[in-house]
Each structure stands twice: as C-alpha cells, then as structure tokens.
Amino acid sequence: MTFSSSYLxxxxxxxxxxxxxxxxxxxxxxxxxxxxxxxxxxxxxxVIQTVGLGLRWIESYQLGYGHAxxxxxxxxxxxxxxxxxxxxxxxxxxxxxRVIGAxxxxxxSLAMAYASFSPDIRDEIQPLIPALQSxxxxxxxxxxxxxYASFAVACGLGIMYLFKNRFSGASDGIxxxxxxxxxxxxxxxxxxxxxxxxxxxxxITGAVWANDAWGTYWSWDPKETxxxxxxxxxxxxxxxxxxxxxxxRRIAFxxxxxxxxxxxxxxxxxxxxxxxxSYGSQ
Amino acid sequence: xxxxxxxxxDTSIWRFFSSVRLAVFLLITLAITSIVGTVIPxxxxxxxxxxxxxxxxxxIIKILHLNDTYHSWWYLILLGLFSINLVICTxxxxxxxxxxxxxxxxxVDSGRLLKMPFKKDWEIKKELDxxxxxxxxSAFKKVAGKFHERAExxxxxxxxxxRGKWSYWGVYGLHGSILIIFFGALVGxxxxxxxxxxxxxxxTIDHIVNRQTGEHVSLGFSVRCNRFNISFYDNGxxxxxxxxxxxLNDDKEVFHKSIVVNDPMEYRGxxxxxxxxxxxxxxxxxxxxSDASQRSLTISAFQxxxxxxEQLSFRLVQYQPDVHGSPxxxxxxxxxxxxxxxxxxxxxxxxxxxxxxxxxxxxxxxxKERYLTGLQVKKDPGVWIVWLGxxxxxxxxxxxxxxxxxxxxxxxxxxxxxxxVILSGQTNKNKLQFEKDIRKIEEALNSSLGVRQ
Numbered sequence: 001m002t003f004s005s006s007y008l009x010x011x012x013x014x015x016x017x018x019x020x021x022x023x024x025x026x027x028x029x030x031x032x033x034x035x036x037x038x039x040x041x042x043x044x045x046x047v048i049q050t051v052g053l054g055l056r057w058i059e060s061y062q063l064g065y066g067h068a069x070x071x072x073x074x075x076x077x078x079x080x081x082x083x084x085x086x087x088x089x090x091x092x093x094x095x096x097x098r099v100i101g102a103x104x105x106x107x108x109s110l111a112m113a114y115a116s117f118s119p120d121i122r123d124e125i126q127p128l129i130p131a132l133q134s135x136x137x138x139x140x141x142x143x144x145x146x147x148y149a150s151f152a153v154a155c156g157l158g159i160m161y162l163f164k165n166r167f168s169g170a171s172d173g174i175x176x177x178x179x180x181x182x183x184x185x186x187x188x189x190x191x192x193x194x195x196x197x198x199x200x201x202x203x204i205t206g207a208v209w210a211n212d213a214w215g216t217y218w219s220w221d222p223k224e225t226x227x228x229x230x231x232x233x234x235x236x237x238x239x240x241x242x243x244x245x246x247x248x249r250r251i252a253f254x255x256x257x258x259x260x261x262x263x264x265x266x267x268x269x270x271x272x273x274x275x276x277x278s279y280g281s282q
Numbered sequence: 283x284x285x286x287x288x289x290x291x292d293t294s295i296w297r298f299f300s301s302v303r304l305a306v307f308l309l310i311t312l313a314i315t316s317i318v319g320t321v322i323p324x325x326x327x328x329x330x331x332x333x334x335x336x337x338x339x340x341x342i343i344k345i346l347h348l349n350d351t352y353h354s355w356w357y358l359i360l361l362g363l364f365s366i367n368l369v370i371c372t373x374x375x376x377x378x379x380x381x382x383x384x385x386x387x388x389x390v391d392s393g394r395l396l397k398m399p400f401k402k403d404w405e406i407k408k409e410l411d412x413x414x415x416x417x418x419x420s421a422f423k424k425v426a427g428k429f430h431e432r433a434e435x436x437x438x439x440x441x442x443x444x445r446g447k448w449s450y451w452g453v454y455g456l457h458g459s460i461l462i463i464f465f466g467a468l469v470g471x472x473x474x475x476x477x478x479x480x481x482x483x484x485x486t487i488d489h490i491v492n493r494q495t496g497e498h499v500s501l502g503f504s505v506r507c508n509r510f511n512i513s514f515y516d517n518g519x520x521x522x523x524x525x526x527x528x529x530l531n532d533d534k535e536v537f538h539k540s541i542v543v544n545d546p547m548e549y550r551g552x553x554x555x556x557x558x559x560x561x562x563x564x565x566x567x568x569x570x571x572s573d574a575s576q577r578s579l580t581i582s583a584f585q586x587x588x589x590x591x592e593q594l595s596f597r598l599v600q601y602q603p604d605v606h607g608s609p610x611x612x613x614x615x616x617x618x619x620x621x622x623x624x625x626x627x628x629x630x631x632x633x634x635x636x637x638x639x640x641x642x643x644x645x646x647x648x649x650k651e652r653y654l655t656g657l658q659v660k661k662d663p664g665v666w667i668v669w670l671g672x673x674x675x676x677x678x679x680x681x682x683x684x685x686x687x688x689x690x691x692x693x694x695x696x697x698x699x700x701x702x703v704i705l706s707g708q709t710n711k712n713k714l715q716f717e718k719d720i721r722k723i724e725e726a727l728n729s730s731l732g733v734r735q
Contacts, residue, residue: 064516065515126517127515127517129519129520130520130522130523130542130543131543131544133522133542133543134544193683196679197680200675200676201676204672204675207668207672209544211665212544212545212546213543213555214658215476215546215553215555215557215658215659215660215662216476216660217665217668218467220319220351220352222320225316225319225320225352226320228316229316229317232309232312232313232316233309233313235309236306236313239302239306239309240306243302243303243306246306261313269320
C-alpha cells in the first residue's frame with residue numbers, strides 16, 4: 001500500500017509545493033544555493049512522479065483495465081503538472097535562469113494540489129469507456145498537454161515581462177535579477193512557437209480520432225471550439241510580431257490571455273459547458 | 283510609385299486585403315465570435331430559444347443564426363475574408379520570395395562580407411601556395427559542407443556554402459494548408475453525406491436518411507446487423523458495444539466486419555460507426571381459435587403484428603421481465619372494425635377474448651429483449667484532402683520556424699595590398715546555433731593559419 005502510485009503522487013504534491021517555494025525564495029532573496037536546491041528538489045519530484053505514472057499504468061493492468069494513466073481529470077492534472085515541470089526544466093537547462101522557475105513551477109504545484117486535495121476529484125483508477133478505447137488517446141493527450149505546458153511557461157514569462165517592464169528603472173533587486181525584456185520577449189515568442197506546434201498537433205490528432213470514433217473530424221463541440229479559439233489567440237501572437245508596434249508588452253499580454261483560453265479549454269468547458277468531452281470532468 | 287498606382291498591387295483594396303493587420307484583426311474577431319456558439323446551445327429547435335432567452339434576444343438569435351453559429355452567414359463571411367486575406371497575402375509575397383531565391387549570393391565583394399553580422403578576417407604573412415589554400419578550404423568545408431566557388435571576385439576567390447534557401451517556401455505551405463483544409467471540408471460537404479440509422483438485429487438496410495437534407499440516400503448495397511452485443515466492467519460501466527455487420531450485394535454476402543466504437547467498417551467509401559444502441563422488448567404469443575386453427579405471433583415494441591386471416595392486430599403495450607418470477611406482457615388487440623381491448627398475460631397462463639362469435643385463447647410463450655444498433659453512416663471523399671492539409675500545416679510550420687536560410691562565405695585574396703582571408707556569415711533563424719557553427723570554422727582556420735588564440 002505504501003509504495004503505490006497514489007502515495008507517490010501525494011509525495012510529489014508536497015515536493016512541488018516545496019520546489020515552488022524554493023524558487024520564489026531564490027528569486028526574492030537572491031541566494032544562489034537555494035536556486036540550486038530548488039532545481040535538485042524539482043528534478044527529484046519529477047523522478048518520483050515519473051515512477052508514479054509508470055506504477056499507475058501497471059496498477060491499471062493489475063485491475064484488469066490496462067490503460068495509460070490519461071483517462072480522467074485526476075490523471076490529466078497529474079500529467080499536466082508532470083509535463084509542465086519537464087518543459088520548464090528543459091528551459092532552465094537551456095537558458096540557465098532559475099528566476100523563471102518562480103513563475104513556472106507554481107502552475108505544476110497548483111495542478112498537483114488541486115488533483116490531490118479537491119474533494120470533487122476521484123483519484124481511483126477507472127476502466128476506459130468505449131469512446132476512449134483508442135490508440136489515439138496517448139497521442140492526443142500527449143500533444144495537447146505539451147501545448148498546454150508550454151503555454152503555462154509562456155504565461156509565466158509574460159507575467160515576468162510585465163513586471164520587468166513596469167519597473168524598468170530598477171537594475172537591481174528582485175526585478176534586476178530577471179532576464180532583460182528583450183531576452184524575455186524572445187523566450188515568450190519561442191515558447192509560444194513550441195506550444196503552438198503541439199496545440200496544432202493536438203487538434204489534428206483529436207480530429208483524426210473523432211473521425212475514427214464518430215465519423216466527423218470536426219463537430220463544433222465546445223471543447224473543439226475552445227481549442228480553436230486558443231489556437232486563434234496564439235496565431236494572433238505569432239502574426240502580431242510582423243505588425244509594427246506589436247512586440248514586448250502586447251505579446252506578453254497575449255501570452256497571458258492565451259493561457260486563460262487554455263485554462264478555459266481545459267477546465268471551463270468541462271464544468272460550465274456540456275459536450276462530447278464530458279469524461280474530462282470526473 | 284505614383285506611376286504604377288493603376289496596377290493592381292497598389293490599389294487600396296488590394297493593400298487592405300493583403301495586410302497582416304487584417305489577418306490579426308480577423309484572427310481576434312474569429313476568436314471572440316467563436317465563443318458565442320459555445321455559450322448558446324446549438325442546433326435546438328427555434329421554440330427552445332424563444333422560451334430560454336425571451337422574445338428580444340430571440341430576434342437577435344434568429345437574425346444572426348446563433349442557433350447554428352458556425353454555419354451562419356456572418357461566420358462564413360469571416361472565414362471567406364480569412365481565405366481571401368490568405369490568398370492575397372500569398373500573391374503579394376510571391377515576387378519578393380522569387381527575388382530572394384534568384385539572388386546570386388556569390389556576387390558580393392570583400393567589403394560587403396566585412397559588414398555581415400558574423401565576420402572575421404586574417405592577414406596572412408606566409409606565401410599563399412596551393413597546399414596552404416587547400417588546407418584553408420578544407421577547414422571551411424568540414425563544418426560548412428558543400429559549397430560553390432567563384433574565381434576573380436574582387437581580386438580573390440570566393441566560396442559560398444548556402445543552406446535552406448528553399449525554406450522561404452515554407453510559409454506558402456503553412457498558409458496554403460488552411461485553404462487545403464477548407465477545400466477538403468467543402469468536398470465533403472458537397473460530395474459526401476452523413477446520416478444515422480437504428481438497425482434491429484437480423485434486419486437489413488439499403489439506404490439511409492441524409493441528416494442535413496432529409497433525403498433518402500441509396501447505398502448501392504445492403505447492410506445487415508447480425509448481432510449486437512454489449513458488455514460491462516465489474517463496476518457496471520460499459521466496456522464494449524459491438525455490432526456484427528454483413529454487407530450484401532444482390533443478396534450475396536460480400537463483406538463482413540464486427541465493429542466497435544473507434545473501429546468502424548468501411549465499404550465502397552461509406553463508413554459505418556458504432557454510435558448508440560437501444561433495447562426493445564419482443565414477445566411471442568400463441569393465439570388459438572376455437573375451431574382449432576392457431577398461429578404463433580412475434581410482437582415487437584413499437585410495431586404491429588397481425589393475423590390477417592382473422593383480421594386481428596396485436597401490439598405490445600408494456601413488458602415486465604419479472605412478475606412473481608415470470609415475464610409478463612400487456613397486449614393490445616384490435617380488429618378491422620375498430621373494436622379493441624387490453625389485457626395482461628403472464629407466461630404459462632392463458633387468457634380468452636371474443637371477437638363476434640369467435641372465442642380466442644392467447645398465451646405468452648416467449649419473451650426477450652431485442653437490440654437495435656445505432657449506426658452513424660457517412661461518406662466523405664474530402665477527408666483525405668483535410669489530412670493532407672493538416673500534414674502540410676505541420677511541415678510548413680516546422681520549416682517556417684526551424685529551418686534557417688544560412689549563408690557562409692570564405693574569401694581568399696589580396697585586399698589593401700595584403701593577403702587576406704575573410705570568413706563571414708548570415709542566417710535568418712537560430713542565430714545561436716549558427717554562431718556556434720561559424721566559431722568552429724573560425725577555430726579551424728585559426729589553427730590552419732597558425733594563429734594562436
């Protein structure tokens with residue numbers, strides 16, 4: 001019982017909350033060693049969570065269901081936090097700025113906390129209903145969530161940009177340690193490009209799957225429509241760079257608006273609107 | 283250019299439709315207006331909107347077709363404008379791209395090379411003999427790859443390694459892919475059909491009803507449902523819906539497939555999807571006339587069974603699978619003169635009824651549930667065009683953002699009286715990686731030119 005996926009996910013929740021606190025401490029008090037500790041803790045959390053995901057997959061076979069842990073809201077939240085941490089760590093490794101962690105890891109911590117502590121979310125392993133029994137499940141969820149995770153990081157960067165831009169006079173202190181506006185702007189752009197590709201692939205794999213399951217690749221179901229709305233927002237952000245005057249602040253703003261659309265596609269549609277994607281709400 | 287204002291490139295309408303500003307405006311407008319159809323329920327009968335939203339808002343809904351937002355006139359106009367914007371942006375861009383691709387990147391002089399974003403030059407004291415030149419060239423080739431050469435450029439030899447010039451075409455693929463997808467959707471709309479059918483086990487269909495037009499569509503073959511099966515997990519959740527289908531051509535069995543959700547059957551471009559099911563009750567009764575003629579009749583729910591010789595019809599009103607351990611059915615009996623009656627039958631018991639002088643005895647001999655499988659039927663010859671569009675979209679996107687056009691030049695010659703080697707380069711994407719690569723050449727040249735760092 002102790003070494004079960006649920007136990008590992010509970011552990012992950014606390015580790016990620018700790019990691020987010022460490023990143024924030026590192027940013028506010030500018031202690032290099034705490035930054036390093038934050039990275040170590042986050043990597044440790046990711047390893048434990050990865051083992052947890054694998055274990056949950058095995059457990060589902062032991063129950064006789066046998067499916068990837070991507071089938072309901074609980075599992076999707078765990079996967080969202082996993083992939084957000086992964087995308088962030090890759091960025092940290094590439095850019096070598098731990099300050100970004102203070103704005104990125106909270107998304108993963110909140111997702112895990114929501115999955116673990118909300119009384120409305122059922123965490124037991126459920127069997128796959130017929131509509132979900134498809135090889136497209138993994139491809140569709142993986143691509144969509146790579147997009148969501150990138151957009152979460154882009155949103156964090158957008159918030160940083162607005163902070164930095166607002167107090168551009170400060171060359172030291174908590175604003176000073178942030179990357180330059182130009183660097184942030186470029187990072188936001190690159191992250192949005194990356195996320196946009198995965199979102200596009202997510203929409204396409206969803207269409208291929210829908211065509212296999214229902215015979216229509218596009219039926220204007222609220223989830224589909226909201227993913228398209230999200231796609232429009234980020235397409236705007238990508239095109240706006242070619243129009244003069246649409247750089248920096250406006251792109252940062254679009255990165256935040258885009259993530260609001262992502263959140264609505266992810267949660268809002270499930271809770272507020274009805275449609276074909278209802279299995280995501282339990 | 284005032285003189286060319288009469289040509290199409292410069293008219294204001296052309297400029298309006300070819301602007302990225304319009305594209306951004308349309309993307310934002312589409313994003314905002316698309317929300318409407320997710321908030322207002324779609325495809326309900328008009329009465330529903332009147333009752334839910336009241337007469338004032340109902341008028342708006344009717345005018346703007348908000349009951350079917352994504353097929354409304356204004357949404358289609360937005361999508362049309364979007365397509366026109368895409369086409370005209372593409373046409374306007376074309377001459378620039380052609381010029382870029384035709385440009386001769388070897389026609390530069392040493393002075394221009396020294397103004398490139400990445401450059402490095404060396405003065406050579408040593409004699410520039412053949413071996414020495416070769417060692418410089420091979421150091422360049424090792425990293426830069428295949429190159430073109432032109433002699434006598436500005437009094438020296440010029441080498442150019444160019445990569446990814448074709449990547450300028452990626453944006454055409456990316457934008458064209460949207461038009462391909464639209465085209466595929468139109469092909470499906472005009473050349474395909476969609477419909478659904480409830481098919482009882484054991485029965486055959488040779489046509490379906492088109493959902494959009496309400497017309498009968500003949501399939502050109504028939505499909506029989508041999509069996510429908512539903513299975514459950516231990517916790518009661520449905521595990522599998524399965525229909526066993528046979529295709530018949532002129533009453534000959536030609537194809538067979540057992541379909542489940544996510545695994546449809548395709549025959550001659552028509553696809554059959556497992557969509558839903560319904561169970562109906564079916565009872566068998568034995569009716570005996572007093573003169574000893576008797577008949578066994580199967581009565582299904584929602585259907586009439588008859589004994590034509592006696593001018594009697596039967597319907598199943600209610601069915602109870604378990605009344606004191608036996609199935610029971612309420613049966614309706616009527617004759618051609620409009621006389622009718624209803625009674626309950628318990629399996630094993632007999633009931634009597636009269637029609638005129640005749641006395642009939644009726645008993646329930648069998649009762650069961652019969653399944654109807656709900657099939658979604660569609661033909662969409664445009665779907666492959668849509669998938670082609672999606673593929674082009676992804677490939678085009680990757681090319682636009684990740685395939686750089688890189689140029690690296692190496693010039694060896696005499697400049698201002700000195701033997702000089704110039705290395706320079708330019709890229710339109712991923713400057714970081716490019717810088718790394720060109721530094722590698724720089725280091726290789728450093729060592730072959732005998733420069734210590």
